[in-house]
Amino acid sequence: MKKIFLETYGCQMNEYDSELVRGILTKDGYVFVQEETAADIVLLNTCAIREHAHRKVFGRIHKIRHKYKQRSNGDGDSLMIGVLGCMATNLRKDLLEDKALKIDFIAGPDSYKRLPGLIREAAGIGAKAFDTTLSEFETYSDVYPSRVQGVNAWVAVMRGCNNFCTFCVVPYTRGRERSRSVANVVEEVKRLAGEGFKQVTFLGQNVNSYSGEGGDFAALLEATSKVNGIERIRFTSPNPKDFPDDLLEVMANNPKVCKHIHLPLQSGNDRMLKLMDRFYTQKEFLDLVDKIRGYYPQMALTSDIIVGFSSETDEEFSDTAKVMQAVEFDAAFIFKYSERKGTIAERKFPDDVPEEKKTARIVQLVDMQKDISLKRNEAHIGDVCNVMIEETELTRSTDKFQGRTDGNKRVIVPAGAYGRGDFVKVKIQEATPHLLKGEYFYE
Ligand code: SAH
Ligand code: SF4
Ligand code: F3S
Numbered sequence: 001m002k003k004i005f006l007e008t009y010g011c012q013m014n015e016y017d018s019e020l021v022r023g024i025l026t027k028d029g030y031v032f033v034q035e036e037t038a039a040d041i042v043l044l045n046t047c048a049i050r051e052h053a054h055r056k057v058f059g060r061i062h063k064i065r066h067k068y069k070q071r072s073n074g075d076g077d078s079l080m081i082g083v084l085g086c087m088a089t090n091l092r093k094d095l096l097e098d099k100a101l102k103i104d105f106i107a108g109p110d111s112y113k114r115l116p117g118l119i120r121e122a123a124g125i126g127a128k129a130f131d132t133t134l135s136e137f138e139t140y141s142d143v144y145p146s147r148v149q150g151v152n153a154w155v156a157v158m159r160g161c162n163n164f165c166t167f168c169v170v171p172y173t174r175g176r177e178r179s180r181s182v183a184n185v186v187e188e189v190k191r192l193a194g195e196g197f198k199q200v201t202f203l204g205q206n207v208n209s210y211s212g213e214g215g216d217f218a219a220l221l222e223a224t225s226k227v228n229g230i231e232r233i234r235f236t237s238p239n240p241k242d243f244p245d246d247l248l249e250v251m252a253n254n255p256k257v258c259k260h261i262h263l264p265l266q267s268g269n270d271r272m273l274k275l276m277d278r279f280y281t282q283k284e285f286l287d288l289v290d291k292i293r294g295y296y297p298q299m300a301l302t303s304d305i306i307v308g309f310s311s312e313t314d315e316e317f318s319d320t321a322k323v324m325q326a327v328e329f330d331a332a333f334i335f336k337y338s339e340r341k342g343t344i345a346e347r348k349f350p351d352d353v354p355e356e357k358k359t360a361r362i363v364q365l366v367d368m369q370k371d372i373s374l375k376r377n378e379a380h381i382g383d384v385c386n387v388m389i390e391e392t393e394l395t396r397s398t399d400k401f402q403g404r405t406d407g408n409k410r411v412i413v414p415a416g417a418y419g420r421g422d423f424v425k426v427k428i429q430e431a432t433p434h435l436l437k438g439e440y441f442y443e
Helices: 012-027 051-073 088-089 092-097 113-124 168-172 182-194 217-225 244-251 270-276 282-295 316-326 346-349 354-380
Strands: 001-009 039-045 079-086 105-107 130-131 153-155 197-201 232-236 260-262 300-307 329-338 385-393 401-404 410-414 423-431 436-440
Touching: 001 012, 001 401, 012 039, 012 079, 012 113, 039 088, 051 079, 079 113, 088 168, 092 105, 092 401, 105 113, 105 282, 113 130, 153 182, 153 244, 182 197, 182 217, 197 346, 217 232, 217 244, 244 282, 270 316, 282 316, 300 316, 300 354, 300 436, 316 354, 329 354, 354 423, 385 410, 385 436, 410 423
Parallel strands: 001 039, 039 079, 079 105, 105 130, 153 197, 197 232, 260 300, 300 329, 410 436
Antiparallel strands: 385 401, 385 423, 401 410, 423 436
């Protein structure tokens, strides 16, 4: 029995894909190990979204080979290394040609069912085996992922992206949009409830653009919320362009659908938004936020921001800060623009904002957002929140549990007679920019 060590980088979709890969290879007789040094095969499920993600993987491959060499007192070549995920499609040529890396096989996000065959090919003939073909149809609706037991289960309901934002590599690494059927997702959610999961998080590169046999995203939320045993439904990442009224209505009125929307802004400046080929203007984004809060005033909102995109001036950058101030996101992930190979921006717009400027801009926004997050969190002090306990073994403190509110805020409570997946009422007493602290509340 061959032993596999699998490491995952990037977004939740990649985490989910790793569960698919575990499902596929376990069925084929492989076992998964926790230590890379105990493995015969190392699989890296990679991310290509920014230069940093990408460099990390190259560094990691060198390190693994080195470690293995030391262990085996040999050349380290009997260890097989396979690259999966978004770098696989994006950098297939570079990966195969890099002699120092010695990659044995490569599989893109739509080729995981071929992994058993690819591994055999690579082992048998010693030639590089690869399949990075992107599919218009593959949704893995017939593969049941091998999940780690917990309270939350990821479920990819659609894959791929058709938007081609000019800065983004995802449409090239993951191909075109395609959705599973409503019935197929409901079936998986029922099975998850049976296994004891309390929460499902629907995943997709544009999850709310979901359009499967049997309905749109609002219909999918409604259908899956009827599954007994599932208490919370979350989703990520939605795209601001697809928030029809019926979806907001379902979100506001269905108690199982969590009151949190991740709404990536990217930039608050109209010229930048156009250059990025996003589908909205500053005003349209702000109007959408108003509309969301009209349906549900307490809706938690988080966002993604890019600073230093091609030709962004100080003034244009300040529009992003203004929108962030106006909206007051609960949290925001802020990134420096990183030029990606093969994207429209790489071909058309120079990456010309100096690194120091990008750094100054990110620092400014991170600081600003910290204050906003603190203010948003402090507003909860005194509230009694419905919290689902998620962790009962925290690394830093043994006498505390961690849970989350409906709005996805982390809450620290004293350890109690509860288990993961239990719902408790918590009175919030303290807030930091990143979390809330409270005591159990008994009526
Ligand atoms: N599908 C989601 C985003 C997926 S990528 C959406 O459309 O909103 C996650 C985030 O990474 C993006 O929201 C963006 O902020 C960031 N990102 C993507 N490409 C990037 C690049 N080239 N440089 C820096 N950040 C990038
Ligand atoms: Fe990338 Fe834009 Fe697609 Fe999001 S919507 S994955 S940012 S191309
Ligand atoms: Fe990275 Fe691919 Fe996800 S590029 S962010 S792993 S979709």
